[in-house]
Amino acid sequence: MNNVIAGFSKFSKEEKINWIAKEYFLNPQEAITTLKNYWNSDENLQKLHDEFIENTISNFYIPLGVAPNFLINGKYYTVPMAIEESSVVAAASKAAKFWSTRGGFKASVIDTEKIGQVHFIFKGDHSKLADFFNQIKSKFFIETENITKNMQKRGGGILDIILKDKTHLIPNYFQLHATFETIDSMGANFINSCLEQFAKILKEEAQVHESFSETEKDIQVVMSILSNYVPNCIVRAEVSCPINELEEKHISDPTAFAERFVQAVTIAEVEPFRAVTHNKGIMNGIDAVVLATGNDFRAIEAGIHAYASRNGHYSSLSHAKIENNIFTFWLEVPLALGTVGGLTSLHPLVKLSLDMLEKPSAKELMQIVAVAGLAQNFAALRSLTTTGIQDGHMKMHLNNILNQFMATEEERVLIRKHFKHHVVSHSAVVDYIENIRK
Ligand code: MEV
Numbered sequence: 001m002n003n004v005i006a007g008f009s010k011f012s013k014e015e016k017i018n019w020i021a022k023e024y025f026l027n028p029q030e031a032i033t034t035l036k037n038y039w040n041s042d043e044n045l046q047k048l049h050d051e052f053i054e055n056t057i058s059n060f061y062i063p064l065g066v067a068p069n070f071l072i073n074g075k076y077y078t079v080p081m082a083i084e085e086s087s088v089v090a091a092a093s094k095a096a097k098f099w100s101t102r103g104g105f106k107a108s109v110i111d112t113e114k115i116g117q118v119h120f121i122f123k124g125d126h127s128k129l130a131d132f133f134n135q136i137k138s139k140f141f142i143e144t145e146n147i148t149k150n151m152q153k154r155g156g157g158i159l160d161i162i163l164k165d166k167t168h169l170i171p172n173y174f175q176l177h178a179t180f181e182t183i184d185s186m187g188a189n190f191i192n193s194c195l196e197q198f199a200k201i202l203k204e205e206a207q208v209h210e211s212f213s214e215t216e217k218d219i220q221v222v223m224s225i226l227s228n229y230v231p232n233c234i235v236r237a238e239v240s241c242p243i244n245e246l247e248e249k250h251i252s253d254p255t256a257f258a259e260r261f262v263q264a265v266t267i268a269e270v271e272p273f274r275a276v277t278h279n280k281g282i283m284n285g286i287d288a289v290v291l292a293t294g295n296d297f298r299a300i301e302a303g304i305h306a307y308a309s310r311n312g313h314y315s316s317l318s319h320a321k322i323e324n325n326i327f328t329f330w331l332e333v334p335l336a337l338g339t340v341g342g343l344t345s346l347h348p349l350v351k352l353s354l355d356m357l358e359k360p361s362a363k364e365l366m367q368i369v370a371v372a373g374l375a376q377n378f379a380a381l382r383s384l385t386t387t388g389i390q391d392g393h394m395k396m397h398l399n400n401i402l403n404q405f406m407a408t409e410e411e412r413v414l415i416r417k418h419f420k421h422h423v424v425s426h427s428a429v430v431d432y433i434e435n436i437r438k
Helices: 013-024 028-037 043-050 088-100 126-142 145-153 188-207 254-270 272-292 297-308 348-356 362-385 390-404 409-420 426-437
Strands: 064-072 075-082 106-109 114-121 157-165 173-181 220-227 234-242 318-323 326-334
Touching: 013 028, 064 088, 064 348, 064 362, 075 088, 075 272, 075 348, 075 362, 088 272, 088 362, 088 390, 106 362, 114 188, 126 145, 126 157, 126 173, 126 188, 145 157, 145 188, 173 188, 188 220, 234 362, 254 272, 254 318, 254 326, 254 362, 272 297, 272 326, 272 348, 272 362, 297 326, 326 362, 390 409, 390 426, 409 426
Parallel strands: none
Antiparallel strands: 064 075, 106 234, 114 173, 114 220, 157 173, 234 326, 318 326
8 A cells, every 4th residue: 555646635535534534444334434524514614624634534532621811911811722732721721810909901002013025036147127126116016906995994004115135145146125114914915916917017018118138128027925023013011010019928028039030031042942941931821822712823933933043042031120129020922813814703713713803903913912921921931930830730630630541530530649658650550540440
């Protein structure tokens, strides 16, 4: 069997499943049943999901949880989080509750500029290209009006277009570097449509530009695409309180806690191995809300990690300080998010998540997402610098193991009682289950 197939995309869903089951499984029927168990019984809903992507054979569930009590800029939110990792939602909820009695989270959008580029090759006189660009620049705005009209009505559109000489990097390489305001949409389609139109204008105008030689007229467009690096689409989230107000169950000495917390953040600022894990904790919160609200978490991830490296080394996205006995903890992240377009009105759970957030604007969603990241980071650092994370984590993990072993209610009571006083590890739990089942 060589597992190669022609014309697979033309198969019906049933045929695709049968082929996979036959090709890869000793028990094809079992595989088919597993796939079909995850189909939605509502045929229309299933069809909707089938059509989100290509070659759909089933649905892949990720739990949708909620973290209540998020006080952000004076307003309470219950934040939807789609994530498969245990402890994340609990940590977010705990941090939200903690800060709700200490002034809540403050968040502000610093800027919302999006970026797109036309990458092209021009062989010729650089100053002639610059003159040509200045002469035709207005055409980029005028001849995209059919695309930009609606966006302009909403207050957005093309902000600026500049010509960038990149020939120090690659011979004859230039860019049209364009900036956009896309208001409540993430704007990928809008930006890419504008860029493709820019590319067309660029090529066509060059062909008839009198002062260009034949070689100069032949501009080669390599590609036109938005950038997911958006260092001017930034949101800031912050918490702060007098140090003595940090006191609670696991924080008996708030000054020592605050100092250790700041130290932990400083380590992540200077030490890339720690920074990556530190930022991963932030992304636990960010991705979960991004996913629940139908945004593109790959774009967000790529953009954020590039931003974390903007000073030449990978560093922490969050920062902390103690000044005049006030503890302040904050982060700044680039977030190009949308609350209209894309999946937002298509996926019923995305729509529900946005409704739960009371239909936020993109700017409001940027603030909520950044806060979720900060809350997650606070929860992780609080655990790491006090009890360690395994204590809480393994309690959650215990539940997953009990589910894996399909423990009965009686067994669960016994096991939970036992592990109140014993260290939870996968093997210890398995041994214990096996023991009580003997
Ligand atoms: C686990 O998903 C995330 C943490 O490792 C983050 C951190 O170390 O800061 C707990």
